[in-house]
Amino acid sequence: MTSQVTPLAGYLLVAAFLFSIGLAGALTRRNAILVLIGIELMLNAANLNLIAFWRYGPHPEALTGMMFAIFSIAVAAAEAAVGLGLVIQIYRHAKTTDLDQMNRMKG
Amino acid sequence: MSFAFYILAALTVAGALAAVLLKNTVHCALALTVAFAGLALLFLNLDAQFAGFAQILVYIGAVAILVVFAILLTKGSDTPTDGVFSRTWLAGLAVAAAVFAVLGWAVIQTANLLPKSAPQPTVTVQQIGQALVGRYVLPLEIVAVLLTAAMIGAVIIAMHEKDGAPK
Numbered sequence: 001m002t003s004q005v006t007p008l009a010g011y012l013l014v015a016a017f018l019f020s021i022g023l024a025g026a027l028t029r030r031n032a033i034l035v036l037i038g039i040e041l042m043l044n045a046a047n048l049n050l051i052a053f054w055r056y057g058p059h060p061e062a063l064t065g066m067m068f069a070i071f072s073i074a075v076a077a078a079e080a081a082v083g084l085g086l087v088i089q090i091y092r093h094a095k096t097t098d099l100d101q102m103n104r105m106k107g
Numbered sequence: 108m109s110f111a112f113y114i115l116a117a118l119t120v121a122g123a124l125a126a127v128l129l130k131n132t133v134h135c136a137l138a139l140t141v142a143f144a145g146l147a148l149l150f151l152n153l154d155a156q157f158a159g160f161a162q163i164l165v166y167i168g169a170v171a172i173l174v175v176f177a178i179l180l181t182k183g184s185d186t187p188t189d190g191v192f193s194r195t196w197l198a199g200l201a202v203a204a205a206v207f208a209v210l211g212w213a214v215i216q217t218a219n220l221l222p223k224s225a226p227q228p229t230v231t232v233q234q235i236g237q238a239l240v241g242r243y244v245l246p247l248e249i250v251a252v253l254l255t256a257a258m259i260g261a262v263i264i265a266m267h268e269k270d271g272a273p274k
Contacts, residue, residue: 005218012214019202027203061230073158
């Protein structure tokens, strides 16, 4: 990165890279738990964007970006609990968490 | 661009890369914790103290532990012998690279329009609390309902069923 890169652009680039890493993990890993890890990374990258825009935006005292990030953290926690519960139940049903072996949707 | 930013960004990106690239699933969970900690420190670096500490509490304290529990409950700690990446990994990698190219291009193209610097915001936790029970009280209540529903739902989904007899 050159010195012309503003702080905000630096944070946005880091967030974009983190999002891409999470997307690559969610799309390429075979273990269902690793797919959830990729999704968590993507959510966190979005949070970093929100906080960076809040910090360098014109009205940080309005707390808009901060509140969005806090609610996003809460929703991500709920998503992680339900997602991992689903993975455990699928493991009981199919005896595997390998997504390549889960290729049918019958009862 | 401060020196601390480069160190924290490198730590976070290294943790995230390790989390999706390592073979052993438990190591992935530990690397994910490093990435979460790096993100929390980045939040603190952005003067968002409340979000940074909430990140540590929620992600390192709860989500990472949940992930480790799920790994250990599902034999996920056994490294598969035939590779950890799916058959269509090349397509997934191409999609992720394309997404990064578009996002990075958008940021670079608009870098001159972004604000160069901003005065340090002086937001106290008291202000955040007043905003949460004032202007944002309806979203707060909805999140409370969502968390309750998610908790009950997670318990019901993961509840052990007696031999074929659903509860």
